[in-house]
Structure formats: C-alpha cells, structure tokens
Amino acid sequence: MQRRIMRIVVIPLVVMLTLLAACAQPAPLDTDFSATPVEVEVGESVEFADATEGGASPYAYEWDFDNDGIADSAEKDPSYTYSTAGTYTVSLKVIDTKGDTDAETKEEYITVTWAKVSLQEMAVAFVDFLRRGQYEEAVEMFDDTMSEIMAAPVLEQTWNTVVAQVGELEAIMGTRTAKYDIYDLVFVTCSFANAALDVQLTYDDERQVAGLFFIPPSGAGAYNHPQYANADSFTETDLVVGTGEWRLPATLTMPKGEGPFPAVILVHGSGPNDRDETVGSNKPFKDLAWGLATSGIAVLRYEKRTKEYPTELAAMIGTLTVREETIDDALAAIDLLREVEGIDAERIFVLGHSLGGMLAPRIAAQSVGLAGVIILAGPTRSLEDLILEQIVYLASLDGEIDAYEATQIEQIRSLVNKVKELDMGQDEVVLGAARAYWQDMVGYDPAVIAQGLTMPMLILQGERDYQVTMQDFEGWANSLQRQDNATLKSYADLNHLFISGTDKSIPDEYSVPGNVAQIVIDDIVAWISSQD
Numbered sequence: 171m172q173r174r175i176m177r178i179v180v181i182p183l184v185v186m187l188t189l190l191a192a193c194a195q196p197a198p199l200d201t202d203f204s205a206t207p208v209e210v211e212v213g214e215s216v217e218f219a220d221a222t223e224g225g226a227s228p229y230a231y232e233w234d235f236d237n238d239g240i241a242d243s244a245e246k247d248p249s250y251t252y253s254t255a256g257t258y259t260v261s262l263k264v265i266d267t268k269g270d271t272d273a274e275t276k277e278e279y280i281t282v283t284w285a286k287v288s289l290q291e292m293a294v295a296f297v298d299f300l301r302r303g304q305y306e307e308a309v310e311m312f313d314d315t316m317s318e319i320m321a322a323p324v325l326e327q328t329w330n331t332v333v334a335q336v337g338e339l340e341a342i343m344g345t346r347t348a349k350y351d352i353y354d355l356v357f358v359t360c361s362f363a364n365a366a367l368d369v370q371l372t373y374d375d376e377r378q379v380a381g382l383f384f385i386p387p388s389g390a391g392a393y394n395h396p397q398y399a400n401a402d403s404f405t406e407t408d409l410v411v412g413t414g415e416w417r418l419p420a421t422l423t424m425p426k427g428e429g430p431f432p433a434v435i436l437v438h439g440s441g442p443n444d445r446d447e448t449v450g451s452n453k454p455f456k457d458l459a460w461g462l463a464t465s466g467i468a469v470l471r472y473e474k475r476t477k478e479y480p481t482e483l484a485a486m487i488g489t490l491t492v493r494e495e496t497i498d499d500a501l502a503a504i505d506l507l508r509e510v511e512g513i514d515a516e517r518i519f520v521l522g523h524s525l526g527g528m529l530a531p532r533i534a535a536q537s538v539g540l541a542g543v544i545i546l547a548g549p550t551r552s553l554e555d556l557i558l559e560q561i562v563y564l565a566s567l568d569g570e571i572d573a574y575e576a577t578q579i580e581q582i583r584s585l586v587n588k589v590k591e592l593d594m595g596q597d598e599v600v601l602g603a604a605r606a607y608w609q610d611m612v613g614y615d616p617a618v619i620a621q622g623l624t625m626p627m628l629i630l631q632g633e634r635d636y637q638v639t640m641q642d643f644e645g646w647a648n649s650l651q652r653q654d655n656a657t658l659k660s661y662a663d664l665n666h667l668f669i670s671g672t673d674k675s676i677p678d679e680y681s682v683p684g685n686v687a688q689i690v691i692d693d694i695v696a697w698i699s700s701q702d
Contacts, residue, residue: 199225201264201272208279211286212295215249218260225266232263235280252282253295254307284377290345293356293371296379300329300369301339313378315485320382324599327585331601332384334561334578336677337363353380353481359387364564365677372480381480383442386450386680393453396685399460402426409510411472412502416479420472420503421445422510423459430514432698433468434458434544435503437496437533439524440553442477447523450680454523454667461691467698470507475499488597491610492529500526500533504540517541519698522548524638524666531619542626542701544694547638547666550617550645554589554608556638557601558582563636567676617649620656627656628697630690632664634675657697661687 202221210216222229233243235250237259242250252258258280263273284292292311299308305322312320320328333339341361348355350372358369365386372381395401404425411418425431436455438447446453459469476483476495483490500520508515519542522530527548534543549556561582565575585601587593589608594600600608620627627650631643643660650656661668665675669684 197224199223199264199266199270199272201262201274203260203262203274203276205260205280209281209283210252212252212255212282212284212292213287215251216280217247217249218262219247220262220264222262222264222272225264225270225272226268227266229267230265232265234261234263237261237275252280254299254310255282255284256310257281289354289356289373289377290347292373292377293345293358293369294342296371297339297342297358297360297369300325305329311379313374313376313380315481316379316382319484319487319597319599319604327581327600328382328602330578330581331557331561331585332367333362334575334582335564336365336367337564357387364567366681374481381484383480385441386677392683393451393456394683394685396457396461396688396691398464398688398691399457400464401460404460404463409470409472409506411470411506412499415482416475416499418472418475418478418499419445420470420506421459423463423469423471424512425463425466425468427466429512430517431466431468431512432517432519432541432701433470433507433510433513434462434519434521434694434698435500435507436469436471437500437520437522437526437530438474439526439547441474442480443474444477445471445473447471449667451683452667452669452680452685454669454686457686458521458691458694461686461688462695465691465695467695468507468513470503472499472503487599488604489606490604491607492525492532493610495607496526496529497533497536500529501537504537515539517698517701519544521546521694524548525553527638528553528616531616531623532614534623534625535619540625542628542698543620543623544697545627545629545646546668546690547631547635548616548629548642548646549638550615550642550649552590553611554586554601558586559639560637564677567674617645620646621649621653624655626697626701628694629656629658630668630693631658631660632666632668633660633662634664634671635666636675637666659693661689663687664690 200223203218205216205218231244232241233248235242257278259277260279261275265271296308296311305326309317309322339360339362343359343361346357354373356371360367368385368387370383370385371379374380404423407422409420409422411420447455455471459471462469507513507518520530520533521544523546527545530543530545534540565571588600592609594605596605629646633640647658663670664687665671668686668690670687
C-alpha cells in the first residue's frame with residue numbers, strides 16, 4: 171500500500187500581510203467635481219462639489235475658480251461668487267495622504283453675465299477693480315474698441331496717473347446716471363486723498379463700457395450765476411458749429427439792442443468739456459458769456475468734440491491730433507459767426523483757455539481776418555512737462571513726498587520721457603494720447619507762433635494756478651516783450667479757472683461754487699473796446 175505524503179507549506183507572516191495588502195490596494199486617484207449652477211449672474215454664488223474617488227483619503231484640495239493659476243479655496247465643497255462677467259475655466263487639484271496628486275480642469279465651465287445687475291452696480295465694480303489693481307478684470311467690461319485702445323497696461327497707466335494727481339481712492343460716495351444719445355452714462359463719485367472726482371463710464375446698448383473719463387464731480391454744489399451778469403440784457407440762441415459728422419451743439423449769447431456787436435469764440439481746455447467748460451460746481455465759459463454779453467459783446471460757446479463724440483474719437487485715437495480735437499472746430503465757429511446777423515464780422519476774437527489758449531496762436535495763424543486773440547492760462551511749455559509738474563505739486567502739498575508718491579512720480583517721469591522720445595507704437599496710448607497726437611505737438615512753441623502774429627493779443631494768468639503756472643506766463647512775456655500788439659496781465663488771487671481764492675490752489679477748490687472774477691470780465695471788455 172502506497173503512503174500519501176502531505177506537504178504543508180508555511181508562508182511567513184510578513185509575506186502573508188504583504189499579499190493581503192496588495193489585494194487591498196485602492197484604485198488610482200481620480201479627481202472630478204461638479205458645480206451648481208453653471209450659468210449665473212454677477213454676484214450670485216456657485217456651489218462646487220468634490221467627486222474624487224480612489225487614492226488614500228483624506229484628501230487635500232486646491233481649487234482655482236478663474237484659471238489664473240492661484241488657488242482660491244482648500245475646502246472640499248466650496249462656494250464662490252464671481253465679481254465680473256465672463257466664461258471661466260475651473261480646475262481642481264487633489265492630493266491624497268500618500269502624496270499622490272491628480273487634477274481635473276473643465277474648460278469654459280462657468281458662464282457669468284451682468285444681465286440682472288444694474289449699470290450703477292457694474293460701474294462701482296469697475297472702479298473697485300481699479301482700486302484693487304485688477305486691470306484685466308476691468309478690461310473685460312470694455313467693448314471691442316475700448317479693449318483695443320486701452321488694454322490692461324494702458325488702463326493701469328491711466329489709473330496710476332490719476333492716483334498720482336489726486337491721491338489714493340478712499341471711498342466711493344455714490345452714483346448717478348444720465349442718458350446721452352444712445353448711450354447710458356454712469357457717474358461714480360469717488361473721494362480721493364486730495365480731491366473728489368467722478369469716474370464717468372459710458373455704456374452701449376450691450377452694457378459694455380464704450381468710454382471712460384475722470385472729471386470733477388458736478389454735484390458738489392449748485393452753480394451760482396455771477397452777480398455781474400444781467401440776464402435781461404441779452405438773449406441766448408441754439409446754433410450748430412460745423413457740418414457733416416462733427417456737428418456740435420452751440421449757444422450764442424447775444425446782447426440786446428442794435429448791432430453789429432463784436433464777438434468772442436470760447437475754445438476749451440483739455441478733456442471732454444461741455445460748452446460751459448463745467449468743472450465741478452463751476453462754469454467759467456458760462457460766466458464769460460454772460461459777463462461779456464452784459465457789456466455788449468456776443469459770445470459763442472459749443473460742446474467740445476471729445477464731449478459730443480467720445481466713442482467715435484476713441485475709435486480713431488491712433489490718428490487723433492489737436493486739429494481734430496480743437497482747431498478744426500474753432501475755425502468752423504469763426505466761419506459760422508461771420509454769417510450771423512448782428513455780428514460784426516471784422517471784430518471776431520478767439521478766447522482760448524488752458525489747452526485752448528496754447529492753441530490760440532495756431533488757430534489765429536490759420537484764420538484770415540480774425541480781429542484778435544485772448545489767451546487765458548495758456549501753456550508755453552510742453553503738455554507732458556505740465557503733467558509731471560502738476561503731479562509733483564500735488565504730492566508735495568502736505569510738505570513731503572513719501573516713498574509711494576516718489577514711486578508714482580518716477581513712473582510718470584518715465585512716461586514723459588516716452589512722449590519726448592516718441593518711444594511708443596502707433597496705437598499705444600501714453601499719458602492719455604497716442605503717437606500721432608504727441609508727434610503733432612513736437613516742437614510746437616505757441617509763444618514763438620504768437621511772435622509772428624500782427625493781430626492784437628491779450629494774455630491773462632492767475633498767479634495761484636498750479637496747472638498752468640507763472641513760468642508759462644513768463645514764456646509769453648519773454649517772447650512778446652518787444653511787440654506792441656500784446657497786452658499781458660496776471661492776478662495774484664486767481665486760480666486756473668480765474669476764480670478768486672487764498673493760499674495754495676488744490677483740486678478740491680474746483681468743487682466749491684465760484685465765478686470768474688469780475689476784474690477779468692472788465693479787463694477783457696476794456697481791451698476789446700480799445701480795438702475799435
């Protein structure tokens with residue numbers, strides 16, 4: 171009988187445990203997630219839910235809700251509120267206890283729109299983006315034209331220039347709205363360290379930003395009509411300056427009685443000015459019109475082209491010069507007045523303020539038969555130098571320039587150098603204008619052009635003016651000192667708007683209602699009368 175031999179195989183315990191562990195190996199880490207809802211309005215929350223499987227739990231999470239490469243949450247099931255419209259890619263990276271990682275990215279997963287958000291809320295959000303340095307997010311709110319001419323670096327440069335002039339944004343005080351043609355305007359009134367400003371946003375019918383302006387707030391105080399004006403002594407009539415695509419609404423302030431009357435055409439300073447050249451609570455062009463008309467001088471004032479056609483001019487910023495901004499319309503206004511009954515066509519004068527004063531000699535040189543030129547606070551130095559000088563002045567108002575202000579000044583100085591060297595692309599915007607604009611002003615010296623004019627000139631300057639200073643006034647005086655057709659006068663207590671004040675002039679001064687000083691009106695009237 172054959173014996174069966176049994177063999178017992180003894181497996182060491184360590185080997186057994188290893189085999190069992192191998193049998194219990196978890197599935198590989200597999201990251202996934204979901205969101206509800208995936209289509210929201212700005213300000214609404216999205217709830218995200220982790221659906222990761224496998225790996226060795228517990229897990230660590232890194233959520234990126236806007237695909238900027240920065241982790242926004244470490245929670246398992248977070249919620250997130252999007253503050254601007256757009257389509258967002260979302261990523262989740264999961265790390266298990268063994269250090270294994272896996273990630274899931276869902277392209278264009280969340281859609282956020284502004285549809286239920288008011289334009290005022292959108293405008294406040296835009297300003298808040300600027301305050302926080304989120305320029306890319308702000309640009310997302312632009313229409314195609316604005317996105318092209320004001321990309322994030324240009325917007326950052328623009329905001330830094332504003333901050334350098336008026337200080338850090340401290341508070342948003344409120345909003346107001348207006349309608350202009352097909353556009354909706356929202357004014358966000360902001361309190362900066364050194365002044366208040368309105369951030370004006372122009373919205374098209376698709377609720378995109380089609381225009382951006384920084385202007386003194388108009389709601390600071392009610393405008394006061396000047397006491398020297400007698401509204402019963404003149405009439406006002408609506409006219410139109412120019413023809414074709416650049417027609418500008420205008421107002422002719424005409425003395426009552428028998429004419430013909432001498433007439434003055436008012437030419438604006440920088441920026442998108444209205445016909446009154448409204449700055450805060452002040453309307454210096456309205457003061458001039460009413461004051462001069464009370465004394466028998468007709469006055470024509472009109473909306474500036476950049477005010478009437480902001481979107482159209484923004485689209486052509488790569489070719490825009492002072493000719494399109496100012497000169498052509500001033501020449502059209504001269505032509506218009508020559509055809510108005512009751513106007514003495516041989517006694518038409520151009521009065522330019524600030525930039526308008528700087529360009530007045532150029533306008534006069536291109537106009538035949540102009541009776542004379544009046545220059546109020548006209549620069550004789552380059553615009554870029556004035557910008558830098560203003561920023562240094564405002565930074566030093568408290569007696570010192572701190573490290574932050576010094577950095578801002580150096581940034582502006584570098585931009586000034588770019589302008590002087592024309593170191594910019596054709597459509598690149600530097601200090602608010604493109605290459606064509608700056609190139610057109612290269613070598614332009616208004617005081618030298620004025621030397622070649624034979625017509626009478628009256629040049630007036632406020633000694634408290636920090637925007638155009640006595641150094642510019644001296645530029646006129648030095649160039650015209652040997653010419654008997656030029657009259658120059660400065661006023662110790664007047665600012666850039668020719669409004670009286672004390673101490674150093676500051677931006678907040680423009681928010682206080684005031685009027686062009688009567689002595690300025692009287693001097694202009696006397697000078698015009700002396701040209702008969």
